[in-house]
Amino acid sequence: MTDTILRMSGITKTFPGVKALQDVDIEVRRGEIHAICGENGAGKSTLMKVLSGVYPHGTYEGAIEFEGQPCNFSGIRDSEHRGIVIIHQELALASNLSIAENIFLGNERSKRGWINWNETNAAADELLRRVGLDEKAVTPVVELGVGKQQLVEIAKALSKDVKLLILDEPTAALNDDDSAHLLNLLRGLRDEGITCVIISHKLNEVMGISDRVTILRDGRTIWTNDIENLTEDKIISGMVGRDLEHRYPEHEPTIGDEVLRIEDWTVYSPTQPDRALVRKANLTLRRGEIVGLAGLMGAGRTELAMSVFGRSYGVNISGRLIKDGKEIHVRSVREAIDHGIAYATEDRKRYGLNLIEDIKRNVSAAGLTKLAKGGWVDGNEEFKVANEFRDSMNIKAPDVGAIVGKLSGGNQQKVVLSKWIFTDPDILILDEPTRGIDVGAKYEIYTIINRLADEGKAVLVISSELPELLGICDRIYTLSAGRITGEVPRAGATQESLMTLMTKEEQEVAP
Known part of the structure; x- marks a missing residue:
């Protein structure tokens, strides 16, 4: 008989005017990685907040059983006491505290009211080794990148003797290397017998790590299936309620005259003024054209975009901007807008x-x-x-x-x-326009981008997803170590050819 660690039955959660969940059923087996997929607003995060006590018993209908026992959690402490720990998409670490202080915050190693720091730091160091984080326990969290902060969150969960670990979009803000490390860690935790529930929009990760998948749509359970019976297309069909014959809408561009030329654009770091982040970059945008900008993390994509948009990032910026055949001087965001340039940031929650x-x-x-x-x-x-x-x-x-x-x-x-x-605007720069959104919403965004191009606007799309650039762009530039290393028409581009240009060594792109 299958060992079911979690059973949620008939879960219904209502907010004023909105029924977020309706009769949701889900079963999770002990020691598996169980993915929950669905469009934004499908109810995934709400369901996990019900489970973890963020929405306490009495605020929803239905029943929860964990390890065969009914659960009536009144808060997160109750669920954590049972071994259920949730890591939210928005990390909840105190940046001014050390790693050890964060791991044991609210769960301090103390005797007679005094914290035993030697024991605390030693226990934290052991947890850090377990999650593969090569940092000292006394390191302030503010010094860590997002990928390492995710590992600290997992170490914090392990300190609570976690049995069921819930991760909400754990790789949404991570680069490829950090994502791969995190997913390997989850596989290791599964091998140790820890059950994981993962919410993710990244279907390649879902296919690569999950044992089973549950689909939610419009607050209802659609189906649960073993991963060996699934394809990405079947998951998408379940999420959006229809087959997407094409991930990217068909588009026949009508490309006009050059609207913006960027010449010899160089940008230096505001914190390290002798370090060039973008070096003598040259690119052009034409009306009605969708142009892609591809590069690895740290290649200078966002720095290039923000510096063009009213010098909103960087120092000692040099080069020329030529719009409609005339040089323009853009020294502020207001001037950028007045010249018909718009920039949609990659971090919509913080800056957009x-x-x-x-x-x-x-x-x-x-x-x-x-x-x-x-x-x-x-x-x-x-x-x-x-x-x-x-x-x-x-x-x-x-x-x-x-x-x-x-x-x-x-x-x-x-x-x-x-x-x-x-x-x-005449020129619209979109920095990671589909980051953190589901496939159905992505399709809508692509349709909007096509519409903007059809209206004669020049669109520059920065994306970490090469299939996305290949699917929607007419032409693609590659960036490596702050330099433009290639310009490829979509018809002649492949993921492999783009990656080759994106990983050119320093000496290969030096003048």
């Missing part, structure tokens, strides 16, 4: 949106001058504009007064795009 404001205020934020009358913003016009974008961008929200922080990732990204499209 005001999460505590509504859709209306976010959409109008970059183009308030278009709404001003006598120095005052016309509220009626602002409302009208936001509604038009809500309809044209298919933003799923009850009205434009909805708080942006409560929207799904895909809908947040549509608000970011709306904000910049409202400025009516």
Whole structure:
């Protein structure tokens, strides 16, 4: 008989005006890696918050059994006491504390009210070795990258004698190497008998690591299946409720004249002014064209984009920007917008949106001058504009007064795009436009990008996903160590050829 460690039956969770979960059933076997997949807003994170006590017993309907015993958790401490630990997508570490202090925060090694620091640091060092993190326990968390912080979170979970580890989008913000290390660690934990539930949009990772997959759609369980019976296409079909014959919409470009030329663009680090992050970069954008920019982490993609967008990153910037045949000087974000340049950041939560404001205020934020009358913003016009974008961008929200922080990732990204499209740019730079959103929402974003190109805008897409660049771009530049190493038309590009150009050694690209 299969050893079921977790059974959730008939779980229903309602928020004001929204039924987030409806009669959800899920069973997880002991010692497996169980993936939960679904579009943004399908209820994945809500289900795990119900399980972990973030939403306590009494605020939902249904039953939870763990190791054969009913669970009525009133908070996270209750679930952790039973061995259920959740690691949220937004990491919850105290950056000003050490690794050891974070691992044992709330679970201190103390005697008679005094913390035994020798015991604490020694225990933390052992946990760090277990997760493969080569750092001292006394190292401040602020000195760690996101990948290492994820490992600290897992070490913290292991310190609580975890039996069921829940990870919500654990690799969303990680580079390829950190992602591979984390996934290997999860395989090792499975071999030790620890059960893992992973929520992920990265279907290649789901296929590579999971034993079984459960699909949620619109707050309901669609099916659970063993991984050997699945393909990525079958998972996508379950998530979106239809077959996606093509991951990328068909598009016939109409490419016009050159709209922007970047010449000999060089950018230095603001913290290390003698270190060049971008070196003599040259690229062109034409009206109606979608151009890709590919490069490994640290290659200088974002630094190039932000420095062009009103010198919003970097120091000692040199080079020329030529728009419509005339040199322009862009010394601030305001001047960039005035010259028809827009930049949608890769970190929408931190830099792209005001999460505590509504859709209306976010959409109008970059183009308030278009709404001003006598120095005052016309509220009626602002409302009208936001509604038009809500309809044209298919933003799923009850009205434009909805708080942006409560929207799904895909809908947040549509608000970011709306904000910049409202400025009516000629050049739109999109930095990781589909990061952290599901395949259905990605398809909608691709359709929007195609529409922008059809309107005559030049679109520069920065992406870590090479299939995405190959699927939507007309032409692709590659960047390595801050230098443009290649320019390839989509028809002549492959993942292998792009990776070769992206990994050129320093001496190969030196002048």
